[in-house]
Amino acid sequence: MSLLDVVPRGWAESILGDVADIRSGPSGASVRQQDRSADGVGMIAPKDVRDGRVHTDAVSRVRADVAATLASYTVAADDILVTRTGTVGRLAWVPASCDGWLYSTGLMRVRPYQVVSRYLTYYLALPEAQEWVRRRARGTAVPSISAAVLAGLPVMLPPVHHQREIAAALALLDEQVEVHDALSRLAGRTRDRLAGMLMRGESPGRLVFPG
Incomplete structure (x- = not known):
């Protein structure tokens, strides 16, 4: 069952559904355009999930009263978000700053309970795990994967202290x-600014370059 073709002594194997709770996001119809508010509760979308992190610079926000009706679709610190449509398998670890935010359709929330969260995040990002997900995605125009299918992903489980060591190093x-x-x-940004000045015949004066 191992994705990595080896099980070191003292390690165990399981499947994702046995070590984490997996839940898909709400339907797209759950949040309408008029439900959004600039000062509302953050709602993480697939576009915000990149490079293993939640990028909050352009996150959408939802009115507090609407967010209250979607309380079962909130994230907590140490959750993992995984894209389930389009580029399936892209993921992000949820930091404390996003605790209580919502996650949108197109995402699944993976909430670990028998495995160290950061370790599991790095494990799910392995090329072997990503390939497993891609091979099981369905659809041609817009590939997708369900929570039930993702639950079957094989997971390697070193002892907890080793999981923490691996997560800390990475x-x-x-x-x-x-x-x-x-x-x-x-x-x-410095390059662009300097180019604009030089090509207008302006003197840049003293620029401080990042080092």
Whole structure:
């Protein structure tokens, strides 16, 4: 059953549905355009799930009274969101800053209860796990996968202390990636500003370059 063709001594195997609760998002008709509000409750959509993170810069928001009717579709810190339509299998770990937000149609909420959340997030991002999901997606124009199918995904379970060690090591690398991404974006903005000035014959003066 193992996706990785090996089960180290002392490790166990299970399936996702036995170590986490999986729930699909509400139907698209549950939230109408008039239900949205700039100061409402955040609603995470598939577009906000990228690179293992929830990107909140362009998240939609829903009126508090409407959000109350969708209370069963909220996320908590340490949940995992997985796209279930389109580019299936893209995922994000939910930070504490998004606790109590909603998740939309097109997503599934995976709530671990017998496995370390960050470890499971990294496991689900493995190429082997992603390929497993893609192969089981149905549809041609818009591929999709159901919660029932995702529940059957094989999961490798090292001892809990080892799960935490693996998650901590990979999270440290994630932090470094975020720093480098931020520097890259800053360098890009600096380049664009400098190009505009130089090509207008303006003197840039003293620029501070990201280092």
